[in-house]
Amino acid sequence: MFDTPAQAHQVIEERFAPNMVEMVAGALRPAIVFSAKNDDKLGGSRIGGTPDLPKVIEWPRRPVPDDVDEIAKRAGEPFDADLRQHLAAGLPYAFIAQVNLGEAAGLGDVAKSLPDAGRLLFFYDMIAGPFDTGEQSAKVIWDRSPTDALAHADMPDSLVTAASAYRTMIDDTNRQYGIQPDARPAGTPLPGTPYGGPSRPMALKAALQLPSFSSLEFEATGRLVTTYSADRAVIGGAQAFSQAYDALSGEADRETLLLGAPVPEQDDPRYDAVVVSDYNTQSLSREDWAKNRTKVMETAKDWRLLLQLSVPGWMQDSGEGTVYFLIRDKDLQDRAFERVVAVYQQT
Template identity: 75%
Template sequence: MFDTPAQAHQVIEERFAPDLVEMVTGQLRPAIVFSTKDADRKGGSRIGGTPDLPKEIEWPRRTIPANVDEIAGRAGEPYDGELKTHLAAGLPYAFFAQVDLGEAAGLGEAAKLLPNEGRLLFFYDMVAGPFDTGTESARVIWDRSPADALSHAAIPTDLASAAVAYRKMVEDANKQYGLQPEARLAGAPEPGTPYGGSARPMALKAALQLPSYSSIEFQASGRLEKTYSADQAVVGGAQAFSQAYSELSDDTEPQTQLLGAPQPVQDDPRYDAVVSSEFKTQFLSGDDWAKNRDMIMEKAKDWRLLLQVEVPDWMQENSEGTVYFLIREKDLEERAFDRVVAVYQQT
């Protein structure tokens, strides 16, 4: 990520031959990133903690799925039993992030796709979501209440109890195997659980990014994609171009961001959104994917990244994975945030 066009151009000019600079800079696109700040405020941007809600909006709770056994079965033994118990409990979603849309609007072009008032509140089922791509593992709420009507929501009792039980399980496992908790710097946030992360007030900042190699944007970049692929195909070569590009595009180190092009851990998560939405399934067989490849890739262009959250960043804990909140461009224009699809990926 780059803070300014000037910075982006300087870094790119330092890394690439003059005849390649224009090709690379031509792929720069806006995104919004998060930076920590000291002061929290009602309605402000935040990762983790609890949302700010008016009285008329309740903390969303996941409906118990009709196919609990099927979802649990995707986890395999012995985790399937725990997942079945979790789904049957109908717990509230974990709160991931709050985005102040007025703050975002002040960033100009980078936020042009978003509403310019209120807040977006992002919730996710971190326990079952990795096994249940689709609309039911997440909730995104657009709240337009004035800031003076908000209050810090209390964590629902059953969600708090689940977090306590999780910490007890980790503590017992550490004792059983003689492990010590990871050392933490003084003043570091309390580590979270799959049921919630520590509250961290955030400032939004406009940035520029280069699309990662696995993203739709990169695959459609023409000369850039051809140059990158040709460089990687040279056996025994230095692969200087592809390595430099991967470093600058955060290809190996995704981060939490709003809008822009997703930074895939695997393939572009928008393909998963299409499979889930169009085929009502989690995965396609190799034959079915090949048969429907052109349709999937075409429909994936209709989807936009709304928010990408790094799970270790959210939990402030040594964990894995990235959660992508994705929405069709038409649904974003219509502010139909109930149609957001959540995709989880990990290495």
């Protein structure tokens, strides 16, 4: 990520041949990143912890799905039994992040697609979500309540109980296998669990990013795609250009990203959003993908990244994967945040 166009241009000049600089710089895109701060204001931007809610909004709870058994089977034995039990419990979602929209609006055009007042509250089922791409695993709320109507919400008792049981299970497993947990500096808050992450107040900052070669934004760069692909195709060559591009675009902070281009761990997560939304399935067979690839890739252009979150970053502990909250352009314009689709990826 780069703070300014001048900074981006300087770094690009240092890493690429002169005739490649403008081509690479032309791929830069605006995004919003999060940076830690000390003061945690009511209604401010935050990752983890608990949301600030008015009395009229309850912490959302995941409805018990109609297809519990089908979702549980995706985890495979012996994990399917635990997943089935989790889904049947209908627990509240884990709280992911709170975004102060007034703060975002103050960054200018980079946030123009978002509402300019209130807060976006992001929730996710971190247990079942990796096995259940779609709308069911996530909840995004646009809260427009005045700040003086807010209060720091307490984590629901059922999530507190689940988090405690999870920590006990981890401790028992570590003892069984003689694993010593990593030492943590004094005063460091407890790491999170799939039911909640430590509270980290955040400031929003406008930035520029180079899109990952796996993203739709990269595919739309024309000459850059051609140059990158030709370089990758060289057998036995240094592949200097593609390696330099991957190194620079890979320096983008994957931990948390608002808007911008997703940084995929696999393919662009918007393909998954299209498949689950338009084809009513978690994935397409190889034959069906080949048949529908062009349509899926074209339809994916109607979707955009709303929020991207690293699971280890959110938990402040060991973990895997990235969660992408995705929304159609039309739904974002209509403020239909209830139609957000969550996609989980891990390498």
